[in-house]
Amino acid sequence: LSIMKLFGRQSFFHGKSLMELTAQLKNPKGRVVTRLAFERYPEKSYYILSHVEHGYHKGNLTGYAWGTRVFRGYTFPGVRRIDSGGKRDWHLIPKEEEEEFCKIDKVYKPNFTPEKIDTQLPPLMEIVLKRNLKQRNVAFEGTPNLEGFYDFNSKDETKRGLYFNSLKDSESQSV
Amino acid sequence: MWRHCRRSIVLCNACNKFRHVSRRHLLSSNYALQDTWENRWPSTVENVPFGRLSLKMIENFEKFGKSSVIDMEMLVKSLQNVSMENIELTEDIMYRFRHSDDGFPVRDSIVNAIVRSYIDLEIPDRLVPLIKDKLGYGLLLDNYTANLLMSHFLQQDMTEEAAMVAYEMMLQEDTSHPFTNCMSLYCCVKRLQEIGDIQPPEDAPIVADEEEEWTRVRIIHRPVYDDHFDIKKEHFKLGKSLYYLGRAGVVPDRDSSTKDLVSRSLQFVGLGLYNKFSKALDLLETWITAAKTNNTPVLCQKQIETFKNHLEWSPTRDPEEEELELGQQTQDYVARKLYLTEEEKAACMERFEKLTEELKSFGGISDQEIYSYILNNVQEQMKNLEGQEKSSQEKRYQDWKTEMLNLYKEQMKEESRLRKQQEIELKMAEMAEKEELILAHEKKREILLARFRVPVEAKRKEKEELDEDELEERMKNKRSIIKKKK
Numbered sequence A: 001l002s003i004m005k006l007f008g009r010q011s012f013f014h015g016k017s018l019m020e021l022t023a024q025l026k027n028p029k030g031r032v033v034t035r036l037a038f039e040r041y042p043e044k045s046y047y048i049l050s051h052v053e054h055g056y057h058k059g060n061l062t063g064y065a066w067g068t069r070v071f072r073g074y075t076f077p078g079v080r081r082i083d084s085g086g087k088r089d090w091h092l093i094p095k096e097e098e099e100e101f102c103k104i105d106k107v108y109k110p111n112f113t114p115e116k117i118d119t120q121l122p123p124l125m126e127i128v129l130k131r132n133l134k135q136r137n138v139a140f141e142g143t144p145n146l147e148g149f150y151d152f153n154s155k156d157e158t159k160r161g162l163y164f165n166s167l168k169d170s171e172s173q174s175v
Numbered sequence B: 001m002w003r004h005c006r007r008s009i010v011l012c013n014a015c016n017k018f019r020h021v022s023r024r025h026l027l028s029s030n031y032a033l034q035d036t037w038e039n040r041w042p043s044t045v046e047n048v049p050f051g052r053l054s055l056k057m058i059e060n061f062e063k064f065g066k067s068s069v070i071d072m073e074m075l076v077k078s079l080q081n082v083s084m085e086n087i088e089l090t091e092d093i094m095y096r097f098r099h100s101d102d103g104f105p106v107r108d109s110i111v112n113a114i115v116r117s118y119i120d121l122e123i124p125d126r127l128v129p130l131i132k133d134k135l136g137y138g139l140l141l142d143n144y145t146a147n148l149l150m151s152h153f154l155q156q157d158m159t160e161e162a163a164m165v166a167y168e169m170m171l172q173e174d175t176s177h178p179f180t181n182c183m184s185l186y187c188c189v190k191r192l193q194e195i196g197d198i199q200p201p202e203d204a205p206i207v208a209d210e211e212e213e214w215t216r217v218r219i220i221h222r223p224v225y226d227d228h229f230d231i232k233k234e235h236f237k238l239g240k241s242l243y244y245l246g247r248a249g250v251v252p253d254r255d256s257s258t259k260d261l262v263s264r265s266l267q268f269v270g271l272g273l274y275n276k277f278s279k280a281l282d283l284l285e286t287w288i289t290a291a292k293t294n295n296t297p298v299l300c301q302k303q304i305e306t307f308k309n310h311l312e313w314s315p316t317r318d319p320e321e322e323e324l325e326l327g328q329q330t331q332d333y334v335a336r337k338l339y340l341t342e343e344e345k346a347a348c349m350e351r352f353e354k355l356t357e358e359l360k361s362f363g364g365i366s367d368q369e370i371y372s373y374i375l376n377n378v379q380e381q382m383k384n385l386e387g388q389e390k391s392s393q394e395k396r397y398q399d400w401k402t403e404m405l406n407l408y409k410e411q412m413k414e415e416s417r418l419r420k421q422q423e424i425e426l427k428m429a430e431m432a433e434k435e436e437l438i439l440a441h442e443k444k445r446e447i448l449l450a451r452f453r454v455p456v457e458a459k460r461k462e463k464e465e466l467d468e469d470e471l472e473e474r475m476k477n478k479r480s481i482i483k484k485k486k
Helices: A018-023 A036-040 A095-101 A123-135 B002-016 B034-038 B050-063 B069-077 B084-098 B108-120 B124-132 B143-155 B159-171 B178-195 B234-248 B256-273 B277-291 B301-313 B331-338 B342-361 B370-438 B444-453 B468-485
Strands: A003-010 A032-035 A046-057 A060-071 A080-082 A090-092 B212-220
Touching: A018 A046, A018 A060, A018 A090, A032 A036, B034 B370, B050 B069, B050 B084, B069 B084, B069 B108, B069 B370, B084 B124, B108 B124, B108 B143, B108 B370, B124 B143, B124 B159, B143 B159, B143 B178, B143 B370, B159 B178, B159 B234, B178 B234, B178 B370, B234 B256, B256 B277, B256 B301, B256 B370, B277 B342, B301 B342
Parallel strands: A003 B212
Antiparallel strands: A032 A046, A032 A090, A046 A060, A060 A080
16 A cells, blocks of 8 residues: 655645535534634634535535624624635534633724824825815815725724724734 | 235235334334325325436436436335345435535435335445445434434344444434433443443554655645544544433433432543543542532442543553654544643543542442443333324424425426427527528528628648658759749
8 A cells, every 4th residue: 555645735724614514514503613713813703603505516515604703702793604614724613612612701892093094095096186176176184085985983893894004003903 | 816916915015114113122113103104205296116217317417417306205215125236326326416406405304214215125234334424425314213223223233333323413412302312322321331341442553664655736735633523433432422411411310319420420431431531530520529528429330440441541642753744644643643642641540549539538439330220211211202202203294295295396397397498499490490491582692692701711731741852853843833934
């Protein structure tokens, strides 16, 4: 017998795909599922599954899963679709450890205030805006900013997944 | 005369099916619900014979990649008096059905019918590897079929196969049905009595001194061992299911002291078999602190002995061993990283001996024999719970009947629609041809012009392979022509 030795690129992920896990379960409703990539955050993040659909495409198991999301301690309202189910990074949590795991201690609160964020517009956009405002004889002070385009003081907490290329704040959040 | 005899033989065979089921000692004869099962097929739906159906389904799988659900139900219905080749055919069709769009999830009625027909044909051994391969075949048993299978195996004294079914039910982590809990406890305890005191076989060594075959792969996926679905060793599965059932509290509380004793000892033995010794010893400490005040017994002698044996037999790993490259690692290699080192094992042994001495000091060890107590208790419980199961299952058979009718009607609608579509397309093609002939006189000029507008393929001249002599002659001819022109 000869041994199979593989060589190639190493994968970043340690785990199984969501579809493989849920295909072996008769009742995936209510099970808790995490990705190992969420361990880089100090707060807890996981998904509680509600509904799974499978399919086969050219011999590969594919599909989508739906569930409630808890990301860095905050539970998002409503049931959302999980798009990253195909990544081989998922782990099932056994039922006896669910209670301990799902206790939320800390919640991450992003602070998207204009003081902490670089609110410059792209340079061409600035030039064009200034020109347009002059033509229409609109008075303005200073240079146009992101504050005119994004409501920083909104209390809509679902808008937490935005990515800002912040030079001032190094703790910017990514999706 | 001959026809009459043949039919009567067939009827006798039909009546004698499930005769062995009625002689079960665990479940009553009515549990199989033979009458409702024979009448589960609605009368308006046809009964297609096995050979024709299977061939048609394989055609559908190759052409379209899927075959409808009602076809699968019909096939499974016609699985009576079938030979061995046809059984392999059905397994092939099951595999393809699972790999189609309708195979997630496989319906409960299909699984129920497959299991029952295999039991009738007296080949339930073939089912066990199919049930284990969940991704490939998808036979996720519901509670009723699991109970039937387990009781059948126990009656035939095939405790190994019965325990395999119990492990699969445990992996779903669903203890809401008390009947299946009792049944699986029965199977596991019987298996424990056989396997508990035998040393498990040693692992195969990972050999690195043989020929190596190199294969190029785009990405090397890491081999993953989750401690749940990927467990290969039987005594690990046994231990985990015993621990799980002990926690669920299957044995009822006639005397609360024996109930606690039984659950604790089951959990302890389960964790010993599963090789999670530190977890078991942590649990033991909490039990001792709770029971010291009352001087109640905590564990039984037999369980402590089995735990000790498995502690001694547990395999160890070398922490200073070099890690293999990712391309050479397998799932077994990753599983061995969970073993204890020799230091940890020695520490566990010391801790275990301390705790047993503590137990002996206040009389925490009892000499009761648990296994026979559990088996009797569980049998009584099952007799009380049978009535509920039967009534609920009868309702489900009726529901499946109506669903089958609806599926059949939908399928017939779709087929008639497809047929009409094909007829319409044929008619349209004929009409187009007739139209061309009728209007040819008016479009004469366009037809003539169209000949010249057809795209012409550029003809490639093949290169002729000439000898030197022929080349010289050609050159001479060319020069002569050029001289003539001049």
